[in-house]
Amino acid sequence: MSDGINRRRRRLLGSAAIGVGALNLGLNGWANAQSLAGDKNSSGAPRPASFATIRQIDAGVLNIGYAEVGPAEGPVVILLHGWPYDIHSFADASLRIASAGYRVIVPHLRGYGTTRFLSSETIRNGQQSVLAVDVIALMDALKIQRAILGGxxxxxxxxxxxxxxxxxxxxxxxxxxxxxxGSQGVGGKPLPPKAELSWWYQFYFATERGRQGYEANRNDFAKLIWQLASPKWSFDDATFARSAAAFENPDHVAVVIDNYRWRLGLSSGEPQYDALEKRLAAAPVISVPTIALEGDANGAPHPEPASYAGKFVGSYAQRTIGGGIGHNLPQEAPQAFADAIVEVARY
Incomplete structure (x- = not known):
């Protein structure tokens, strides 16, 4: 982190008094923040934290819904969720990061929550490059030149x-x-049977039966994936329901199905992104400072840390988080995720 940002953070931290003071100053988009201090519901279980306000902004081909917490002048952190999850994977971690003086922005990806396509004519494309283009468009719309990214x-x-x-x-x-x-070339290569088994839903989505099945049963489908991907995470119904609302997006099924079909070469994507995909197919190295995290109980398909270490050529660290942490690491281990964000900013 530059000296200028360090000085700005010290001013922010000094004035905010971190903790309750930080909440009073800058966490305008936060509801139930007291849950981290032990707030309980009627059953005695911790109440899941939630975002009180979702903002909207036109960015590229989308009107993007996003949560924002923390001081408006703080260094920017953008947090990106996966499937089948939503922005609430970062609800608790966002509070911790914002309390350290950062402006945290958590957008709904295309096909989730309140994010909508501006035109009915736009292809509901889920290929990998277009999601990154969406992030750049969001940064441009919010006039953010540079940010720490986590996801x-x-x-x-x-x-x-x-x-x-x-x-x-x-x-x-x-x-x-x-x-x-990844790339369509890599995605088209067969894996050993055990590895193929873990991608069962990708093959299911390749069929019309799978599209219809996901359309009809998206909540049951998502809950099953949560259970398989995080076998030791005991989430409750309220926690799941809070995220499941994001799957009611009218474009959700189309984007999800296209994402997985594109990986297998069953969807061609859009020609304007061909040049980006060609660059990605070469598996470019990442030079920015990076911390890679893994849960010790991740039940979803994922590479071994040793297999990708060489792709990060800048300052780099890898950590496996213990205690039965699964695929949804930011929600299952919010403190570890928040600590990594604050640490990598200092590299």
Whole structure:
């Protein structure tokens, strides 16, 4: 982090008095923040934190819904969720990051929550490069030149792509499961049977039966993925329902199905992104400072840390978070995720 940003952070921290003071000063978009201090519901269980206000902004081909917490003048952190999750994967982690003086922005990806396409004519495209283009468009719309990026699942892949193709826009990166940039060429190669089994839903989505099944059963489908991907995470119904609302987006099924079909070469994407995909197919290295995180109980398909370490050529660290942490690491281990964001900003 530059001396200028350090000085700005010291001024912010000194005036905010971190903690309750920070909440009073800057967390205008936060509801139930007291849950981190032990607030309980009627059953005695902790109340899940939530975002009180979702803002909207036109950015590229989308009107993007996003939550924002923390001081408006703080260094910017953009957090990107995956499938089948939503912005609430970062609800608790966002509070912790904002309390350290950062402006935290958490957008709904295309096909989720309140994010909408501006035109009915736009292809409901889910290919990997277009999600990164959406992030750049959001940054431009919010007049953010540079940000720290963090994410998991689709969000980690998207953050990887921004860091690889637009390093001038990415100050640093926290990537759950490390390097996730792929290509249709790689996606078309067969894997050992055990590895193929873990991608069962990708093959299901390749069929019309799978599209119809996901359309009809998206909540049950998502809950099953949560259970398989995080087998030791005991989430409750309220926590799931809070995120499941994002799947009611009218474009959700189309974007999700296209994302997985594109990986198998069953969807061609859009020609205007061919040049970006060609660059990504070369598996570009990532030069920005990076911390890669992994949960010790991640039940979703994911690469081994040793397999991707060489793709990060800048300052780099990898950590496996213990205690039964699964795929949705930011929500299951919010303190570890928040600590990584604050640490990588200092690299």
């Amino acid at each position: 998991f699942d689709w969000g980690a892949r998207t953050a990887n792509i921004v860091a690889a193709l637009w390093p001038q826009r990415c100050q640093a990166l926290v990537s759950v499961s490390g390097y996730l940039i």
